[in-house]
Amino acid sequence: MVQTTRIMVLDDEAIAEATLLVLAGEPVAVPTETVYGLAADATDAEAVARIYAAKGRPSFNPLIVHVPNLAEAEKIGRFDKLARDLAEQHWPGPLTLVVPLQEGAGIASIVTAGLPTIALRVPAHPAMQALLRATGRPLAAPSANASGRISPTRASHVLASLNGRIPLVIDGGATQRGIESTIVAVTDGRARLLRRGPIEVDGAEQLASNEIEAPGQLASHYAPNKPLRLDATEAGDDEYLIGFGPTEGDANLSQAGDLIEAAARLFDLLHQADAAPQPRIAIAPIPGEGIAAAIRDRLKRAAAN
């Protein structure tokens, strides 16, 4: 979809405009101290699906959720003593903590890509802080670049790859750190480094370098526990069919064939199919480019499991 991308220099008016857009379910580009992020309401699945549509990302990865402070983070993730110590030491700042997700926190399942853990960060940059406070929402934000392009450290970098694909870029000048946040997982009382970044975390276990290069992969993506059959136009006797468009099923990703809606519902329906009495899952064809390809990529991985 082609649209006009506005650029507004960071001030109260820019934050007010970005707030309206975020609350209307649109992603906006906003600077953080690491790189510019493409931020959307993490409680609104379709808003998060629009991040993927804008980036043209060929696959779903779990995203980092930004919150204004540790108290808000603790409403979404479960922090043990180790996680709280790290947060108190480094927040606000370029550290992301992966912790168990709190049930019922209201985070859309497309944000965590169906995982039982969540990546949380309290950014230091005044622009992202102001947007978090004005919207009152946790904000999911990957780097604000088209898929396969380098991370943006200036508003002009965002425009170079996302012009016409998002409604607004807040221009806060060059980012201070220039590389993405350090990611540390804190589960079962252990801290493990998942991505190197601006902060060194004492005591975090290091992973092999091949694992570090693909942090999204090592998160062992959510996959259903049952066999999954792709491109199904009808259900076998022992199958739970996830429909799409005209292919009706036990549930439908989007009766209207809307890909944003389908992406938004994907992980919820996979979980639903997993919990259903049928021992197998089938899913209708999802034709098309862009976000349809991201959905198919995700399903292919789940089917190969």
Ligand code: TXA
């Ligand atoms: O500096 C940053 O972190 C920037 C700014 C905008 O905050 N954001 C960023 O987001 O780099 P993104 O989406 O490009 O990177 C998110 C990383 C991915 O490598 C993803 O696999 C990992 O975080 N991640 C997210 N949730 C995870 C989880 N539950 N378990 C393991 N890894 C996770």
Ligand code: MG
């Ligand atoms: Mg990125």
